[in-house]
């Protein structure tokens with residue numbers, strides 16, 4: 269029995285529908301294409317007509333013979349999109365007041381390369397966390413003054429005013445130190461260099477603890493090495509004991525011939541102590557006279573108000 273092509277096509281379509289591949293075969297003869305003017309095949313009752321959605325697959329170049337196996341369902345290739353580039357997160361800027369360690373190290377290296385060892389040291393300490401005093405400080409109080417000063421004053425640690433301003437000896441004790449420098453030495457504050465053993469304020473102005481001194485003292489030594497003053501004046505017991513590695517009180521260390529790294533050291537009272545004990549000012553005057561002698565400076569007449 270002769271098999272009509274349109275029947276074969278219908279059969280194949282029903283098979284495809286049974287397997288879940290509903291599609292219209294492109295080999296269906298049409299009235300226009302089929303010789304003999306065969307009418308298009310109407311859908312059979314109970315078999316829904318396949319949807320006439322436009323296909324994205326390319327049309328076959330030629331009509332396949334009806335006896336061939338049905339062509340595999342065309343694979344619709346979707347355009348492959350390149351993965352969207354993820355936006356690169358902007359680098360988090362460090363807080364303005366606390367430079368990142370890398371930035372501080374770079375600043376220190378630049379300062380060292382410029383031949384300014386004090387600037388290099390200062391850059392190294394600007395965000396220092398070497399001891400627990402960093403936790404409550406406002407500013408690191410590095411020190412200030414003439415980088416080639418002949419005399420360097422060394423105190424204990426910053427107080428509240430110093431912590432707030434970042435400058436050493438700016439409170440009432442600092443003003444007294446300014447008067448000592450001016451009245452007993454005939455110098456300006458800018459002529460000398462002023463620093464502390466610890467660069468950050470201890471809570472409630474307590475004495476720096478041994479681990480805090482151990483962390484910070486190397487920087488004072490480097491400051492002294494960079495400035496190379498002719499005389500170092502230790503203001504009070506804490507500065508004297510730590511710089512000199514001695515255990516005695518300030519009253520015992522006063523008047524002794526001492527030195528640090530070949531530089532003469534004179535121990536005198538801390539200005540804050542002089543504010544509490546003004547009767548000790550006379551002893552401070554004597555100590556500063558000794559400094560003047562070490563520097564070869566003329567003796568300054570003692571003012572009437574002491």
Ligand code: SF4
Pocket residue numbers: 393396397398399400401402408466467468480483484
């Ligand atoms: S006291 Fe000295 S060692 Fe301690 S955090 Fe301050 S700068 Fe650093």
